[in-house]
Amino acid sequence: AGDVRFEDVEFAYDSERPILRGISFEARPGQTIALVGPSGAGKSTISRLLFRFYEPTGGRILIDGQDIRQVTQTSLRAAIGMVPQDTVLFNDSILYNIRYGREGASDADVDTAAENAQIDAFIRSLPHGYDAAVGERGLKLSGGEKQRVAIARTMLKAPPILVLDEATSALDTFTEREIQSALERVSRGRTTIVIAHRLSTVVDADEILVLDKGVIVERGTHDALIERG
Ligand code: ADP
Ligand code: ADP
Numbered sequence: 001a002g003d004v005r006f007e008d009v010e011f012a013y014d015s016e017r018p019i020l021r022g023i024s025f026e027a028r029p030g031q032t033i034a035l036v037g038p039s040g041a042g043k044s045t046i047s048r049l050l051f052r053f054y055e056p057t058g059g060r061i062l063i064d065g066q067d068i069r070q071v072t073q074t075s076l077r078a079a080i081g082m083v084p085q086d087t088v089l090f091n092d093s094i095l096y097n098i099r100y101g102r103e104g105a106s107d108a109d110v111d112t113a114a115e116n117a118q119i120d121a122f123i124r125s126l127p128h129g130y131d132a133a134v135g136e137r138g139l140k141l142s143g144g145e146k147q148r149v150a151i152a153r154t155m156l157k158a159p160p161i162l163v164l165d166e167a168t169s170a171l172d173t174f175t176e177r178e179i180q181s182a183l184e185r186v187s188r189g190r191t192t193i194v195i196a197h198r199l200s201t202v203v204d205a206d207e208i209l210v211l212d213k214g215v216i217v218e219r220g221t222h223d224a225l226i227e228r229g
Contacts, residue, residue, distance in 0.1 A: 001029065001064055001079070001160045002027075002028075002029040002030065002064070002079075002160035002161050002190065002191035003026070003027070003028055003029055003062075003063065003064050003065065003191070004026070004027040004033075004050070004061075004062070004063055004161060004191055004193065005025070005026045005027075005061070005062040005063075005065075006023050006024055006025050006026075006046070006059070006061055007024055007059050007060050007061070007062065008022055008023070008024050008058065008059035008060075009022075009023040009024070009046075009049065009056045009058065009059035009060070009061060010022070010023075010056060010057050010058030010059055011042075011045060011049060011054065011056050011057050011058075012057050013045075013054075018057070018214060019042050019045050019214050020042045020045055020046065020049075020214045020215075021214050021215050022215060022216070023042075023046065023059070023215075023216065024059075024216075025207065025209055025216075025219075027161075027191045027192070027193060027206075028191070028206075029160070029191055030189055030190065030191060031191055031192070031206040031207075032187065032191075032192040032193075032194060032202070032204065032205045032206055033192070033193050033194070033205065033206065033207050033208075033209065034193075034194045034195075034196045034202035034205040034207070034208045034209065035193065035194070035195050035196065035209050035211060036196045036197075036199060036202070036208060036209070036210055036211070037210055037211035037212050037217075038212065040213075041211040041212050041213065041214065042211050042213075042214040043195045043211060044165075044195065046193075047082070047163045047165070047193065047195065049061060050068070050080065050163065050193070051076065051080060051082070051163075052068055052069075052073070052076060055069070063076075063079060063161070078159065079159055079160055079161055080159055080161045080162070080163060081154040081157050081158075081159035081161070081162045081163070081190075082150075082154075082162075082163045082164075082165075083147065083150045083151055083154050083162070083163070083164045083165065083183065083186065084147075084150060084165050085143075085147065085165040085166070085167055086143065086146070086147075087146045087147060087149060087150040089127040089128070089141070089146060089149060090127075091126060091127065091128050092126065093123070093124055093125065093126060094119060094122060094123045094124070094125055094126075094127060094141075094149055095110070095114075095123045095124060097127065097149055097153075098110060098113065098114065098123070098149060098152045098153055098156065100153075101153075102153065102156040102157065105156045109156055110152075110156065112155075113152040113153075113155035113156050114152050116151075116152070116155055116182065116185050116186070117148040117149070117151040117152035117155065117182050117186075118148060118178060118182060119145065119148045119149060119152055122141075122145075127140075127141045127146065127149070128140065128141075142175070143167065144167065144175045144176075144178070144179050147167060147179060148178075148179065148182055151179075151182045151183065151185075151186050154186050155185075155186050159190065160190060160191060161190065161191045161192075161193075162186065162187055162190045162191065162192045162193070163192075163193050163194075163195075164183055164187060164192060164193070164194040164195065165194075165195045166183070166194060166195060166196050166197050166198075166201060167179060167197070180201060196208075199222060199225070199226075202222060203222040203223075204222075205221070205222060206221070207219060207220065207221065208220060208221065208222060208225055210225070
């Protein structure tokens with residue numbers, strides 16, 4: 001499981017102007033496909049189409065050979081996990097946030113996920129800063145820490161397909177490296193579509209698609225793209 005195929009996908013938010021044209025690629029089970037390109041190129045739109053937030057206006061999207069229009073929302077949600085760049089958290093403990101919607105997970109699973117995402121040190125804290133009601137438990141999570149909470153949630157969900165939106169923000173190098181390694185751990189063995197903001201973070205991708213104004217302008221492995229300039 002975990003085969004994702006886009007076949008000549010076209011999409012327009014309004015009838016005037018297509019945002020995506022001729023998008024074709026395949027991510028085989030366990031492979032990583034990276035989407036790179038300037039802001040506005042259409043990368044997020046591709047992930048929204050995969051989740052069926054919108055329908056393509058042309059072409060089709062298949063998961064394990066089945067047109068996603070024929071897949072129920074429940075199966076689609078189960079098949080695909082997302083680590084967004086900005087995660088919205090409930091004002092309850094990190095532990096609560098990790099467990100929410102993951103009621104089937106055992107305490108041991110939760111511990112392992114928290115360790116892998118490197119958030120075990122503050123799992124009992126609140127995410128949004130000092131809270132008079134609970135005193136010192138309050139903690140203000142940075143963007144990177146929130147992203148690691150999302151990574152822990154994804155580890156518990158263990159979907160065959162994963163969409164990662166890498167951080168763009170000015171993270172310090174140490175934090176960025178930590179997040180990068182947590183992202184690598186969560187994506188290992190899963191089909192991964194990564195919205196990458198730097199080529200340097202996707203050197204191991206099976207294929208990199210370079211998008212500009214809604215079309216794929218270049219594609220290939222990291223080394224092949226670098227060689228071509
Ligand atoms: P990227 O993720 O590469 O930055 P997006 O997929 O967010 O690009 O956007 C691609 C294009 O679609 C941009 O021109 C953007 O302005 C437009 N767009 C994005 N979301 C909407 C929307 N909800 N309605 C209309 N246009 C949109
Ligand atoms: P769920 O709890 O439904 O399994 P996940 O934990 O996998 O969801 O996803 C984390 C959050 O990201 C959810 O709130 C989900 O609605 C949201 N999300 C899913 N897909 C996208 C997307 N393409 N863009 C932005 N947010 C998304």
